[in-house]
Amino acid sequence: MTDLIFLDSNGSSPLYMQLYEYFKAEIEQHKLAENEKLPSIRNLANSISVSKATVEKAYQQLMCEGYINNRNRACYVVNKLEETIVKPVYTAGKPKTSELTDNCKPRYDFASGEMDLNGFDFSVWRRYVNKVLANKERLFGYGHSKGETELRKQIGRYVRSRGVECHYEQIIIGPGVQSLLNTLCSLLKPTHSSIAFEEPGFTTGRRVWHNWGYTIVPVQMRKEGIDIRELAQSETRAVYLTPSHQFPTGYIMPVGERMRLLAWAQQNDAVIIEDDYDSEFRYFGRPIPAMKGLDSGGNVVYLGSFSKVIPPSLRISYMILPDRLLELYERNAALYNQAVSTIEQLTLAQYMADGHLERQIRRLRKLYYEKKMQFIDTIQRVFSNQVAIQDNESGLFIVLTVKRPGTSQDIFLKAMQHGCQVAPIQNYYWETVQESFPRVILYFSKIPVHEMEEAIKLLKKAWFEE
Template sequence: MNLIILNANSKTPLYLQLYKHFKAAIESNRLKEGEKMPSIRGLAKDLSISKITVEKAYQQLMSEGYIENYDRSRYTVKKFEGIVLKTPTPSIRSQDNQLDIEHNKICYDFASGDMDKEGFNFALWKGYINKAFLQKERLFGYGDIKGEDELRREIAKYIQKSRGVQAHKEQIIIGAGVQSLLSVLCSILQLEHSSIAFEEPGFKNGRRIFADHSFQIAPIPMQKDGIDMEQLVSSGEKLVYVSPSHQFPTGYIMPIAKRSQLLNWAEEKMGIIIEDDYDSEFRYFGRPIPALKGLDQRGKVVYLGSLSKIIPPSIRISYMVLPEEFLEIYQKKASLYNQTASTIEQLALAHYMADGHLERQIRRLRKLYHEKRRLFLAEIKAILGDKVEVNENESGLHILLSLKSELPAKMLAQKALEKGCRVAPVQDYYLERSPEKLPQVLLYFSKIPAEEMKNGINLLRNAWFSAQ
């Protein structure tokens, strides 16, 4: 294989550079029919790039018919018949235009977990914003790097009461979204680690952030009681990213026995668990499951929480609880960090929480979404019937739908989009190929008005089954 040279300073993304290299090699017959492509993991290691970068290049080559892949074995070069028509690689601007076109024709966004339009009292929130403006002396500086003191105290009380997590305010870091906090965490973990295990399927944006910080990603399959512990142990990894209280996208909840196994693994391997407490508030039967961090007696769990499903995501506030052993490292590197969350909104939220409104908001949303979920499932059963299988769970704002169709999930998503409905193929949340026999899509109900659910699901039926 010819030497591959990638330019990290180029405006052309690395995956496109890699794609162009192999495309030219196949077109010039330097890579011949049936020849095996380098393994994704091996090539990523040789070029010091992420596996995701290699995968994107290979996926583009495969979609254009240059290479093929059977039964998850290594990619091989397909027979090349010569160029009939060259299609220029779409520019970033043209891709943005396509996204704009798609966005404009969306009537029902089943791929978004945004809040119900009636789900938040903005008039009440405005009063707390005005109250924050009265603290003018606090608004001329950048604020505490960790976050405003009042808010960290309120969050410490909230997670202790609702999630069983014992933490003092100095352990809590505020950020504008989980992604910004993960970037801070990556800079701490990079000192001793270069790879991390992720649930498969799992949080794809989290994977990307770690990959962007040069971590190798090891996908570990999910079981119905959580991450596959045998495969985690055999992987040799010492970092793992999990969402035990409501796994995304499967909705599985990790039982206490496996939580204990995972904590024992961290103790034995000198490992670290990153717990993403995704959607934990929306459990409709019984009390929310206590956080894994609440069982942690050895400081092995980094805890991530977000309020983006309780208050509008435009109010960008999330939080991270660091184990004691990381606090000294954080302080040493603190000059490298900037606080990303607005001081005004932090102060407003602290007062909002102190007055008990966050707990009232959670109770209100839980009632609202419980009823919407009941209606959503009833409409799916009535309209789609035995053409689909619903992977039900007792929490969260979405369901997984398996479709009895011979079409792949991505094509079904495109057909739905043509009818004005956006859905998310579950395959998008896998790093490798999905093992599911039927195509699966993820459907959120939180944003869809209750009175329009029937019409939205009818559009999905027309998109998927009218011609079958």
């Protein structure tokens, strides 16, 4: 069976969706019969060279839509389908994403860190768009490959609040972190063949590097951050980190550990990729300074995004390169076209210059702090001692331990059956781990305040009342 599976790692669709579409078509065409077993997650991942998380996510979607079921946890079998269901044969790399979304769209999405619908004033943004449109001469060109100078200068000022000092020429604008990672993969490919990731860690980031042919080295997380001793024992000379608010555990790497990691990087001429994905949302005390601000050896690549403070549909992220990688980028600048709209770049630059971004962050920080307190209070009241909350002082999510038998996949599916989508921690591991109780990530940013209690009661019904 697995010999016939072809996944396009360079396609626009995620690998798990391609895998989902393959099995869906096989079942609908009756090439996989009722009660026929699918390969185990581990065996399939090994045979087609993808992560276990990719296979698990595809299987979860198939289960959610009723194509397969899970017996004895590790055994996946095909469900009976009506004979009338016969659809065109699957074409690799062209999944029907709209069908995927429509079939299983949750009522409450706890798995998304998208903005609160009241979190952005579009009327202010519209004023700045109109100002940019009035200067038509700037809009009849492709712009600089690194991004518009005005925006890069504003970002240079902005990151000083994170303790980062840089020249605007070091800053590269991109339409999301994934796009910038593709650029970075190409820069490091001649000198690096592997990269370490936190375990658990950023799944999308790992997939990008894996698709470029890098060997992924999972390094265990501790409360103090990534295990530096384990990292040093590996042969990799690149590591991807979220030190100021580790995703998904929420841990913060102490300054002593950061200095040890920087010393390792300098001694081994290694590259540290620091993803500072939600640094704006620390609710108590001062913001944690970025590791890039401590980097005296030019070993840290710094990644940031505005997707948590302005609508993610605007898709503006940035990367700060150390000098040695900047020189390599500039030698190959013709290969890197700028993909972010000039209009949106210039709009954001003026929005920042007039102080609106700082005001927006302060407003969101207050909004999300109040939502988080209500979220935690409601969970504690509804669930009592049936769950344990791993709270932290930052971010837009909590980690919830669900004190009942079963796997994280069981928890995910039961929630989906009740109209709620959650994100199992297991999905963020490169390798399968055993847990005493399943753990899930719950984002609160997108859940309407007036529906929060109803949404959480649905989770309780899914997990403890059936």
